[in-house]
Each structure stands twice: as structure tokens, then as C-alpha cells.
Amino acid sequence: MTRSDVPLYPWPLGMLLGRIEHEWRTRGQVFGLAARRFFRDDPAVDLGWELDGAKVATPVGPAAGPHTQLAQNIVLGWLAGGRSFELKTVQVLDDLEIPRPCIDMETVGYNVEWSQELSLPQSLREYVKAWLLLAVLRRWEPLREVLGEPGDHVFELSVGYDLPGIQSPVMDAFIHGLGHAGVLIDELRRDIGGDFAPLRDVPVPERIVRTATLSTFHGCPPDQIEGIVRHLMTAHGLDVTVKFNPTLLGLETVDGIFHDRLGYADVALDPEAFAADLQFDRALEMIERLREFAADNGRRLGIKLTNTLVVRNARGVMPGESMYLSGRPLHVLAVTLLERLHRALPGVLQVADQTDAPVPVAFSAGVDKDNLAEVVALGLRPVTICSDLLRPGGYGRMAQGLRKLQRRMREQGLADLSGLTAAAHADARAAGRADAVAAYADTMASPEAVARYGAGGLKPPRTVDRVLEMFDCTACTNCVTVCPNNAFFTVPTPPDQGLEAREQYLVLAELCNDCGNCTTFCPEDGEPQKVKPRLYTRPEAWLMRDKDGYLVESGEEGVTVSGADETAARLVRLLSGADLPFVLQSPGDR
Ligand SMILES: Cc1cc2nc3c(=O)[nH]c(=O)nc-3n(C[C@H](O)[C@H](O)[C@H](O)COP(=O)(O)O)c2cc1C
Structure with missing residues (x-):
């Protein structure tokens, strides 16, 4: 595929609004998501938290990936309760040819995607369009009747993969554009009409991102990570989260978890990927140095666990020699890594009862509706999801997880997230554990966790003996x-x-x-x-x-x-x- 045949032709704002208006009026749904599957605020339970001075109404959102590339995807994540959006990673090479198919969720979750599939100017426009669209929808009366008060949301920029690329003029202009989007917002406002016309002048902050996540994936040179973080903090005034890879655990540990504990006999690890990636001891030193640098520059350093795991591609579904694993086994790896980092850096990570610690920890690894509350209770913010949203039910699955979280808090009489975290910590101490992180990491070796996250728990998608035709089908949606x-x-x-x-x-x-x-x-x-x-x-x-x-x-x-x-x-x-x-x-x- 060449750039003359682009993979996506994003819809203009006016068409998206036209579709929303028509679908809402005729079917009570938005972009195919029925109103009963939206997430609704519960005034008795405050799910809000703060990110770098900005309020965020829930601790959850879609992780960088296919759900955060196009404006309508971001709207769907928002309707399902996402309030923190890790935008699809952008990089200087904006005309990569991604092999097809690029997503294989039949078993655990694999993909061969890289960064954005739009050009940098198109990505900028799409993110600004989504930002404006949410500002409009947040105030649109018909939706408010269903959603209650949606509260504030944040967009987090995601960048990769090396310092020269991130310093290049095109990337510089892109990042600058997300911080100074006023002109583009005003241009897009002209597309707001029909039912939405009274909202054309809705106030919209022109600074769209305050935080950047650095994806240390796709061969990001370990010795450039610090330089990139310093550059984003000083040249762009951004707080920075470093998204680590599960390779940080080392080959032996990952091998033990995957093969001996979880029974994924067919997953072939790639020793070279482990050797080339950042090593654990170096990561500890880097976190210490960068948090000092951040503090000296009035900025904040965070970490995120984790990106996907590079494995050998032996499934024959997607092209290429490598593929990137996500979903349930990654959960066990990321929780294990979290516990190790927390133990190696006492008082540094903002988890469990360490609410004043300097380095917040974001999480994205195998989170689903059933473990979301456990992960949020560890003090991890935000918790983002990708693989689970690619399963039947899609975006609506995030709302299910949030409703479970609301229910748990109501049942325990917990009014806010700090109450939730304190309760999880107290339970862990009562059970003789150091804290909630240690207690949750311990559960990862239990027979229940092996059944839930291991190879034995996989169920293949349902099949019927029929050839798909243009018209008529099982109509399963x-x-x-x-x-x-x-x-x-x-x-x-x-x-x-x-x-x-x-x-x-x-x-x-x-x-x-x-x-x-x-x-x-x-x-x-x-x-x-x-x-x-x-x-x-x-x-x-x-x-x-x-x-x-x-x-x-x-x-x-x-x-x-x-x-x-x-x-x-x-x-x-x-x-x-x-x-x-x-x-x-x-x-x-x-
Ligand atoms: C199809 C797909 C595309 C992804 N693209 C990106 C990306 O562009 N940038 C990034 O930092 N992570 C990317 N990821 C990783 C996710 O953001 C997330 O960290 C990872 O999949 C673990 O979460 P999960 O188990 O909920 O999927 C992608 C994951 C998938 C499945």
C-alpha cells in the first residue's frame, strides 16, 4: 500500500455530528452504542482523581491503540465512561505500511500495529476534532439526560520512538499544535450545525494535552529514553510518563510465568528482544534521575506498566516474524513487575498507601470488567484498556467494569477512590501482607489466577458452519x-x-x-x-x-x-x- 491509497479517510466533524443526531433520534444510540450501555455517573460514588492539576472524572480510559486514533472512537470510549485517553502513538514516520491483518484476538491478544496510520497533520486534526466533539456532547441536553454529569476528561499524548524523530520539525509542530489548538478549534467550529448549533461557541480549552507518554517500544533505544523525557519536559512543558515493556522482568522470569505457571506452551519468547531492551537495574537508576530532573524543572515523572510483549509469530494469522502480545497473560507479568519495582524503590511509587509518593503509576495490561476494581484499588491511575475492548461488546465492556467498581464501592460504603485504596491496603495488612500491591501480586500465583489468566482458561470464539454472504447472516452484531x-x-x-x-x-x-x-x-x-x-x-x-x-x-x-x-x-x-x-x-x- 502506498500513501496514494490511505488506510483511513476520517469523517469531517459535520458528518459525525449528523450521524449522532440522526442515530440518537431514530434509534437512541450513538455510533451503534445503545444508550443502556453508556456509563452513568453515580453521585453517591466519586470516581474522580487529579492528573497534573487537571480533574479526571473516572480512573479509566482506552489505552493507546486502535481505540484512540479516530474521533468517533474517542467518543465511544467517552460514552462508556473513559475519561483518560492515551492517544494513539505518533512518530515522525507517518507513512508506515502496516501489514494486514494487524489484530488477532482469537486467543490471548496479538497485534502487529505500530504507530498512527494517519499523517501527522491528519492525526492532529483528528485529536482536536475529538476534543471539540466531547466538549459539545458533554453539554448536549439529550445526552445529559442519560449520562448525568460526565465530569472532566484528559487526553494524553503518546510519542515514540527516538530522540531525533521527536525533535524533528514535523513532530515539534505536531506537539506544539496540541498545546495551541485555538485556531484549529475555531475552524472546526464552523462545522457545528443543526441540533448542535447552539453549542457552536462552547468554551474549549486550547491546550489539549499536558502529559505525554513515551512509548519505549519498537526498538526505542534505551539510552535515548532519558533524553526524550528531558526534551518533552523542557521544550514542551509536558509532564511525562514512561511506558515500560514487560521485558524489564528479564527472560527467565517471563519464561517461568508464561510456560511453567500459565501453560502457554505455544508462545515463543524472543531472547533478542529482552537483550536489546532496557534492563531492570538501569530502569531503577533512570527513574531516580528523572524524578529529580522533573522536580528541579517543576514537572512530574510517571511510569506506565506495560506495553505489549514481543514474541515470535508462529500462528500464521498475521504476516511477519514477530508479533506483540497483550491481554490476560500480560496482566500477570505487569502485576509482577509492579511489585518488583515497588519493592526496589521504597517510597517512590504512588501506589497502595503511598499516596504522597512522587511517581504516579498508570496501568494497562489485561484489564477487563472483572479485575478493573482490583487494579484501581491499588492506587494505579489511570487504568487503561485495549484488548478487552476488542472483544464482543466492545466499548460497552468498559462501562460494565466501571459499574462493577461503583457497585463495590457502594456496597463497602466507600465514597471516593482514596477510600477504596485505603480499604484495600487495610485488608492486605490484616491478611499479613506488606501492602495491597504485595497482596495482589501474591494472588497471581494462585490456582484461581492460573485458571483465569492461563492457557487453560482460553475459550475460542463461537463458530457456525455457514459461509458468510453479502446479505443475511447470523446477525450476532x-x-x-x-x-x-x-x-x-x-x-x-x-x-x-x-x-x-x-x-x-x-x-x-x-x-x-x-x-x-x-x-x-x-x-x-x-x-x-x-x-x-x-x-x-x-x-x-x-x-x-x-x-x-x-x-x-x-x-x-x-x-x-x-x-x-x-x-x-x-x-x-x-x-x-x-x-x-x-x-x-x-x-x-x-
Ligand atoms: C492493536 C493494538 C495497538 C496498540 N497500539 C499501541 C500504540 O500505538 N502505542 C502504545 O503505546 N501502545 C499500543 N498498544 C498497547 C496498548 O496500549 C496496551 O498497553 C497493551 O495492549 C496492554 O493492554 P491490554 O492488555 O489491555 O491490551 C497497542 C495494543 C494493541 C492490542
């Missing part, structure tokens, strides 16, 4: 919920067309980057993103992709559908006649 880009939508099947399923599935091809996740979870045999009708709204995108689908336009005669296969085009037109206007219209157009 998996393709809709597992797509991080919200590229699928459903329409009711019209009568008298010889079709059987209650709903038909269509692909918004401009938002589909062919990651392959829908194929993994489709129970039928076929690739939904290729088999189902692919719709385009922009002629240039349709032509660029050799008309591999249907171009949907609205003109004087109403909605027209052009495509190579006339019979299918007629069906698409019939199916989507009532619903397609939301694809085509900005609220300002009417």
Missing part, C-alpha cells in the same frame, strides 16, 4: 461491537426482498482499515469487512480503492448508490434508503 473504528452499521431488513435476517450489516469503508478483528469474531466463514456491502461517501476514496464497493451520494433525486454490481446496488439502496441520510448529511446541510 459481533462485527459492529468489535470494530474499534465503528465501521459497521446495521439496517432493518425491508420486507419482500427475499431476505431473512432481521437486520443487514453494511461497512463504512472509509473508516475500515482492514485490521481483521471482525473476521476473528464472525461466527461464519468469511471476512465481514470484505464480504458485506462496502459503502463510500466520497468519490475520491471510492475511485482510489478501484470502486471496491458502492458510492452513496445524495442529490436532487435523493440518495443514489453507484456500484459495479447493479443488483446489489439496488438492494443497498432499498436497505439503506431510510438510514443513509445520516451517512451523508451534516446537521448544517438541512
Whole structure:
């Protein structure tokens, strides 16, 4: 693939708002997520905390990855209760060709993604668009009736992978742009119309990020980490979180956990990746030096555990020799690493009862609806999720985890997160453990944890013996919920067309980057993103992709559908006649 055929054609703000308005009015949902699956604030339980002086209404959000690249993905994470968004990593090389498929969640969770798939200017626009969109939706009365008071949220920049790249003029302009977004925000405001017109002048802070996470992945040279952190703090005035890799535990420990304890016999570790990555002792020295540097410069250093683990690719699903493991086994690794770092750096990490310690710890490793409350109770902030959101239920799974957290706090009579952390610490002490981190790390070796996080607990996705076709299917909605880009939508099947399923599935091809996740979870045999009708709204995108689908336009005669296969085009037109206007219209157009 070359840059003339881009993987994604993000939708303009006006189209996104048009879709929200239409979908809300006709179906009580936003980007396919039904209102009953949104996260609702509970005034009896305060889930808020502070990040570098900014308030954040919940301790949870999507981790850097496919859920934080496009504006509508960020909206979906927000509706599900995410209030801290680790934006998709950006780097100077913004025209990488990512192999396809790039996500394989059939078992634990693997991917071969790198950084953003948009150009740097497009990424900037997308993040600013999402920032403005959330400011508008936060004040949109119909949503407030469902969400309650959503509270404040933060965006965290994520950058990689070496110092020269991060210091390059294009990256410099990108980072500067996120701190001074006023002009772009005002330009985008012009796209706010229809139902949203009264919110066109909503106040929007022009500083979008105060914090950067440094991804020390993809060969980020260990000896450049300190230089990058210092640069981000001094040249851009950002607080910085260093996102470590699980290789920090060392090959022997990881091997023992993976193979001897958890039974992942088929996961082949890569000794070279361990040798080339940052080593534990060096990381300790680095944390000490950087926190002093941060303090001297009026900034804050944080750490994040962890990024994915590089392993050998022996599954034959995605191309290439290596792939990056995430999900449940990573949870055991990251908790083990947290406990070791905490023990090696007494009084340094802001976890358990050490609420005044200087270095906050963010977490992202195998978090799901069932362990979210445990992790938040350790004092980790924010807790971010990626793999679990790529499973059936998608973004709604984050809201489920938050509701469980709310319920636990209500049942224990805990009013806020500091109460939750104190209670977990007191329980750990009563059980004879040093603190809540030590107690939770101990549980990782228990038979229950081995059953939950080990190879024995894996269940393959459901399958049915049927070949997937363009129209009609099992209609399970998996393709809709597992797509991080919200590229699928459903329409009711019209009568008298010889079709059987209650709903038909269509692909918004401009938002589909062919990651392959829908194929993994489709129970039928076929690739939904290729088999189902692919719709385009922009002629240039349709032509660029050799008309591999249907171009949907609205003109004087109403909605027209052009495509190579006339019979299918007629069906698409019939199916989507009532619903397609939301694809085509900005609220300002009417
Ligand atoms: C498909 C995919 C893409 C990812 N892309 C990035 C990225 O661009 N930058 C980054 O720092 N981490 C990236 N990650 C790692 C996640 O942010 C997260 O740290 C990791 O997956 C562990 O969390 P999980 O077990 O909840 O997935 C990605 C993970 C996945 C699965």
C-alpha cells in the first residue's frame, strides 16, 4: 500500500455530528452504542482523581491503540465512561505500511500495529476534532439526560520512538499544535450545525494535552529514553510518563510465568528482544534521575506498566516474524513487575498507601470488567484498556467494569477512590501482607489466577458452519461491537426482498482499515469487512480503492448508490434508503 491509497479517510466533524443526531433520534444510540450501555455517573460514588492539576472524572480510559486514533472512537470510549485517553502513538514516520491483518484476538491478544496510520497533520486534526466533539456532547441536553454529569476528561499524548524523530520539525509542530489548538478549534467550529448549533461557541480549552507518554517500544533505544523525557519536559512543558515493556522482568522470569505457571506452551519468547531492551537495574537508576530532573524543572515523572510483549509469530494469522502480545497473560507479568519495582524503590511509587509518593503509576495490561476494581484499588491511575475492548461488546465492556467498581464501592460504603485504596491496603495488612500491591501480586500465583489468566482458561470464539454472504447472516452484531473504528452499521431488513435476517450489516469503508478483528469474531466463514456491502461517501476514496464497493451520494433525486454490481446496488439502496441520510448529511446541510 502506498500513501496514494490511505488506510483511513476520517469523517469531517459535520458528518459525525449528523450521524449522532440522526442515530440518537431514530434509534437512541450513538455510533451503534445503545444508550443502556453508556456509563452513568453515580453521585453517591466519586470516581474522580487529579492528573497534573487537571480533574479526571473516572480512573479509566482506552489505552493507546486502535481505540484512540479516530474521533468517533474517542467518543465511544467517552460514552462508556473513559475519561483518560492515551492517544494513539505518533512518530515522525507517518507513512508506515502496516501489514494486514494487524489484530488477532482469537486467543490471548496479538497485534502487529505500530504507530498512527494517519499523517501527522491528519492525526492532529483528528485529536482536536475529538476534543471539540466531547466538549459539545458533554453539554448536549439529550445526552445529559442519560449520562448525568460526565465530569472532566484528559487526553494524553503518546510519542515514540527516538530522540531525533521527536525533535524533528514535523513532530515539534505536531506537539506544539496540541498545546495551541485555538485556531484549529475555531475552524472546526464552523462545522457545528443543526441540533448542535447552539453549542457552536462552547468554551474549549486550547491546550489539549499536558502529559505525554513515551512509548519505549519498537526498538526505542534505551539510552535515548532519558533524553526524550528531558526534551518533552523542557521544550514542551509536558509532564511525562514512561511506558515500560514487560521485558524489564528479564527472560527467565517471563519464561517461568508464561510456560511453567500459565501453560502457554505455544508462545515463543524472543531472547533478542529482552537483550536489546532496557534492563531492570538501569530502569531503577533512570527513574531516580528523572524524578529529580522533573522536580528541579517543576514537572512530574510517571511510569506506565506495560506495553505489549514481543514474541515470535508462529500462528500464521498475521504476516511477519514477530508479533506483540497483550491481554490476560500480560496482566500477570505487569502485576509482577509492579511489585518488583515497588519493592526496589521504597517510597517512590504512588501506589497502595503511598499516596504522597512522587511517581504516579498508570496501568494497562489485561484489564477487563472483572479485575478493573482490583487494579484501581491499588492506587494505579489511570487504568487503561485495549484488548478487552476488542472483544464482543466492545466499548460497552468498559462501562460494565466501571459499574462493577461503583457497585463495590457502594456496597463497602466507600465514597471516593482514596477510600477504596485505603480499604484495600487495610485488608492486605490484616491478611499479613506488606501492602495491597504485595497482596495482589501474591494472588497471581494462585490456582484461581492460573485458571483465569492461563492457557487453560482460553475459550475460542463461537463458530457456525455457514459461509458468510453479502446479505443475511447470523446477525450476532459481533462485527459492529468489535470494530474499534465503528465501521459497521446495521439496517432493518425491508420486507419482500427475499431476505431473512432481521437486520443487514453494511461497512463504512472509509473508516475500515482492514485490521481483521471482525473476521476473528464472525461466527461464519468469511471476512465481514470484505464480504458485506462496502459503502463510500466520497468519490475520491471510492475511485482510489478501484470502486471496491458502492458510492452513496445524495442529490436532487435523493440518495443514489453507484456500484459495479447493479443488483446489489439496488438492494443497498432499498436497505439503506431510510438510514443513509445520516451517512451523508451534516446537521448544517438541512
Ligand atoms: C492493536 C493494538 C495497538 C496498540 N497500539 C499501541 C500504540 O500505538 N502505542 C502504545 O503505546 N501502545 C499500543 N498498544 C498497547 C496498548 O496500549 C496496551 O498497553 C497493551 O495492549 C496492554 O493492554 P491490554 O492488555 O489491555 O491490551 C497497542 C495494543 C494493541 C492490542
